[in-house]
Amino acid sequence: xxxxxxxxxxxxxxxxxxxxxxxxxxxxxxxxxxxxxxxxxxxxxxxxxxxxxxxxxxxxxxxxxxxxxxxxxxxxxxxxxxxxxxxxxxxxxxxxxxxxxxxxxxxxxxxxxxxxxxxxxxxxxxxxxxxxxxxxxxxxxxxxxxxxxxxxxxxxxxxxxxxxxxxxxxxxxxxxxxxxxxxxxxxxxxxxxxxxxxxxxxxxxxxxxxxxxxxxxxxxxxxxxxxxxxxxxxxxxxxxxxxxxxxxxxxxxxxxxxxxxxxxxxxxxxxxxxxxxxxxxxxxxxxxxxxxxxxxxxxxxxxxxxxxxxxxxxxxxxxxxxxxxxxxxxxxxxx
Numbered sequence: 001x002x003x004x005x006x007x008x009x010x011x012x013x014x015x016x017x018x019x020x021x022x023x024x025x026x027x028x029x030x031x032x033x034x035x036x037x038x039x040x041x042x043x044x045x046x047x048x049x050x051x052x053x054x055x056x057x058x059x060x061x062x063x064x065x066x067x068x069x070x071x072x073x074x075x076x077x078x079x080x081x082x083x084x085x086x087x088x089x090x091x092x093x094x095x096x097x098x099x100x101x102x103x104x105x106x107x108x109x110x111x112x113x114x115x116x117x118x119x120x121x122x123x124x125x126x127x128x129x130x131x132x133x134x135x136x137x138x139x140x141x142x143x144x145x146x147x148x149x150x151x152x153x154x155x156x157x158x159x160x161x162x163x164x165x166x167x168x169x170x171x172x173x174x175x176x177x178x179x180x181x182x183x184x185x186x187x188x189x190x191x192x193x194x195x196x197x198x199x200x201x202x203x204x205x206x207x208x209x210x211x212x213x214x215x216x217x218x219x220x221x222x223x224x225x226x227x228x229x230x231x232x233x234x235x236x237x238x239x240x241x242x243x244x245x246x247x248x249x250x251x252x253x254x255x256x257x258x259x260x261x262x263x264x265x266x267x268x269x270x271x272x273x274x275x276x277x278x279x280x281x282x283x284x285x286x287x288x289x290x291x292x293x294x295x296x297x298x299x300x301x302x303x304x305x306x307x308x309x310x311x312x313x314x315x316x317x318x319x320x321x322x323x324x325x326x327x328x329x330x331x332x333x334x335x
Contacts, residue, residue, distance in 0.1 A: 021142075026189040028139030029110075030158060035136045036174035039120075043130035043166065051333050052311060053203070054097055057246035057299050058319070058327035059105040059214065060123075062114045062159065063087055066292055068106075068324045077152045080115050086322040087119075091126045093318035097329055101201070102127070102164040103212035103246040106323075109136065110158040120162045129164040133172035133199040136160045137214070138192035145190070159192065161247075163199045163212050170207070173198040175233070177226040180219045196230050198237075206334060209237045213247035220258060223250060227262045231269060234302065238271045242307035242334055245272060245300075248325065252289075252296035253281045266302055275301040275313045275330040286315055288326045301330045308332050 061068040063086040067078045094102070104123070108114040124132050136158060143154035163169070175196040179188055197212040213230050216223040227249065234245040251263035267278055276286040276297065287294030294315075303310065309332060316327040 022186075022189070025140065025142035025144070027141055028158070029141060029156070030136060030139050035139070036172055037134050038169050038172050039124075039132045039134060041121075041124050041130055041132070043128050052331060053100045053333065054329060054331045055101045055103070055210070055244055055246065055301060056094065056097065056099045056316065056327050056329045057103045057105075057212070057248070057301055058090075058094075058316075059248040059299060059323060059325040060090060060119070061106050061323040061325060062108045062111065063090065063119060063322060064114070064324075065321045066290070066324055077113075083114055083117070087122065087126075089320055089322040091123070093316050093320070093322070094127060094327065096318075097316065099127070099164075099329070100166045101210055101244070102129075103197075103210065104162045104164065105212070105214040105248045106159065107162050108157075108159050109134070110156070112155040113157065120160065120164075124164050127164065129166060131165045131167075131169045133163040133165075133169050133197060134160050135162070135172070135174040135195050135197040135212075137174075137176075137195040140190060143190055161195055161197050161212050161214055163197060163210055165199070165201055165210075167204075167208075168202040169199050170202050171200045175229075177215070177229060178222055180216060180222045182219060182222075194226055196233060198233070200241075203334070207241055208334075209241045209243045211237075211243065211245045211247075213245070213249065215248065215250050215262075217250045220260075220262065224260075224262045224265070227251070227265045231265050231272075235269065235271045238304045238307075241304075243272070243302075243304045244308070245302040246328075248299050250298055252298055253278070254284055255296050263300065266300070269302075271304060272302040273305045275303065275310055275328070286313070286328070288315055288328055290324050291319070291321050291326050294326060299325055299328045301328055303330070303332065307335050309335050 138159040
């Protein structure tokens with residue numbers, strides 16, 4: 001009997017410990033109230049009464065450059081100096097554009113992988129923004145990825161999407177999109193949320209809706225459903241507001257791995273237009289990924305043509321390899 005008890009304990013103890021670790025690791029450290037916040041800063045420059053504005057979308061890949069293990073599954077641990085250099089490169093690239101709004105994806109708030117730097121705060125201050133809407137989409141006590149070696153696990157990860165603005169953000173909303181149901185329970189327990197961030201911005205007395213998204217990268221059916229939800233959301237707002245829909249849509253007209261590019265849903269919209277038109281997308285004249293040898297457009301700016309007039313559109317090449325993506329910029333005015 002004693003032998004059986006010992007055997008049972010020997011078998012069950014590791015399983016119990018594994019279960020305890022799983023529930024602790026897959027839990028988060030932030031309260032739900034902190035998942036959707038508007039933060040203000042002492043801005044170095046006030047918003048002006050100008051009639052032309054600039055918006056940028058930028059997946060900064062937590063400033064890990066081409067070592068972004070979240071997309072490459074590479075087991076690497078970038079040095080603090082790499083992050084500092086990429087931060088300087090990103091700020092130097094964005095500053096001359098003097099953007100009024102920046103939508104950021106894959107930005108860390110408190111993460112071991114980026115040395116626990118609050119990248120939203122640091123970028124906001126460096127670029128002189130007065131407000132940021134923060135939508136946390138990854139809050140785990142321990143992320144066991146990349147799988148090997150263990151020392152390169154992401155471990156504690158708090159990451160987000162963020163909308164930086166020179167103008168007051170009057171409200172924000174964080175909408176969690178459909179998860180990847182084809183993956184296992186364990187995969188989904190540690191995976192990030194795909195989020196649509198909605199911010200209402202007071203643009204000299206005119207409410208502007210800015211929607212910032214980062215859609216599913218690896219599962220096409222899920223991404224298609226997410227794209228439809230985001231399209232419906234933007235078109236509903238378009239009935240009453242000027243709307244900017246920006247972000248990393250993880251879809252390209254020229255990507256051979258996509259059987260039916262999900263971005264077509266938005267390109268076919270009757271209420272939204274792409275800052276980069278279909279001909280330019282097909283001709284690969286506005287490529288954003290990968291940043292060292294761009295071959296696809298994954299990052300887009302959509303706008304409501306009845307309320308917004310684009311003036312200039314360009315990929316910000318000066319960002320170089322601060323991220324594995326390049327930023328896309330549009331100057332515009334309201335109609």
